[in-house]
Amino acid sequence: MLFSYVKVPATHYALHFQQGRIRREGLGLSFFYYAPSATIAAIPMGSTDAPFAFVESTADFQQATVQGQLTYRVADPRKVASLLDFSIGSKAQYLADGPLKLQERLVKEAQVAARAVTQRMTLPEVLISATAIGAEVSEALKTSESITSLGVEIMSVAVISIKPTPEMAKALEAGAREALQRKSDEAIYARRNAAVEQERRIKESELNTELAVEEKKRQIREAQMAAEIAIEEQRALLMDQKVANEKKDADSRAYAMEVTAKAIETMDWKKLMLISPGGFDAGQVIALAFQELAGNAQKIGELNISPDLLQGLMSKKRN
Numbered sequence: 001m002l003f004s005y006v007k008v009p010a011t012h013y014a015l016h017f018q019q020g021r022i023r024r025e026g027l028g029l030s031f032f033y034y035a036p037s038a039t040i041a042a043i044p045m046g047s048t049d050a051p052f053a054f055v056e057s058t059a060d061f062q063q064a065t066v067q068g069q070l071t072y073r074v075a076d077p078r079k080v081a082s083l084l085d086f087s088i089g090s091k092a093q094y095l096a097d098g099p100l101k102l103q104e105r106l107v108k109e110a111q112v113a114a115r116a117v118t119q120r121m122t123l124p125e126v127l128i129s130a131t132a133i134g135a136e137v138s139e140a141l142k143t144s145e146s147i148t149s150l151g152v153e154i155m156s157v158a159v160i161s162i163k164p165t166p167e168m169a170k171a172l173e174a175g176a177r178e179a180l181q182r183k184s185d186e187a188i189y190a191r192r193n194a195a196v197e198q199e200r201r202i203k204e205s206e207l208n209t210e211l212a213v214e215e216k217k218r219q220i221r222e223a224q225m226a227a228e229i230a231i232e233e234q235r236a237l238l239m240d241q242k243v244a245n246e247k248k249d250a251d252s253r254a255y256a257m258e259v260t261a262k263a264i265e266t267m268d269w270k271k272l273m274l275i276s277p278g279g280f281d282a283g284q285v286i287a288l289a290f291q292e293l294a295g296n297a298q299k300i301g302e303l304n305i306s307p308d309l310l311q312g313l314m315s316k317k318r319n
Helices: 077-083 098-118 123-127 130-142 145-149 166-265 269-275 282-295 307-318
Strands: 003-007 012-018 021-027 030-034 038-044 048-057 063-074 152-164
Touching: 012 030, 012 077, 030 038, 038 077, 048 098, 063 098, 063 123, 063 130, 098 130, 098 145, 098 152, 123 152, 123 166, 130 152, 145 152, 152 166
Parallel strands: none
Antiparallel strands: 003 030, 012 021, 012 038, 048 063, 063 152
16 A cells, blocks of 8 residues: 555644655644655653652662652654654554653663662661652753753652562561650650659648648647737736735735724723724623723622613623
């Protein structure tokens, strides 16, 4: 068949070469061409994902498997077509391995960039730096001259996982498990210490409260004792004043009695009888008369006393 028909998808850039020169080019072209002297190249212009997985060494001489995905697109189809074979046949199938070689070159560039990053880190650092490694690899590929010369634009690099060897994974898991167990023990000890410290503070607060209560009771007792002492002192002063007053009263009565006694000593008993508060009654007068008669008995010759007088005196005595 001398003439063939080709229809290129809308996401592919078609290049129609005729005798070494480009006859037509563009996205999503469909046309007839003279098959014996024509070459058709179809370069995909959409974004393409290229998965990768490679083993690299770390700064502590350990092996780590880096898995991820590289997303790229062709920015200059003429450059790509001039370096790699993207020619297609009459059934729109690729006649060479140009697309595969493009992905292989990009993956190798990504591996070189990732190796430069992992060799600066230890294995534990690499295992937790997937995002940072992907960002650094992406930046390195975007500025790579070899990729720019291919006419390819790197859109993103995503590191999906980084895994150590099985033996090292077990060792790291054991170390991490021990570290977590130590942290758990430390947390338990810290919680116990906090509980003990809290209990100590509670006991100390209770003791302080008891001491404050006892101190307040002591102050109350001291205040009561001080009040009782003040009362006793006032009572003692009152007693002293009372004794002093009684002594003064007794001294006054003694002085009065002494003066009275001195006055009585110089007075006749008859006068005393006369000035007594009760005065003389008939009996006393008769008694004084008899006493006077007794004093002058040597002068009395004869004395007659009637029975009625004696009976009256005896009856008064009995009363």
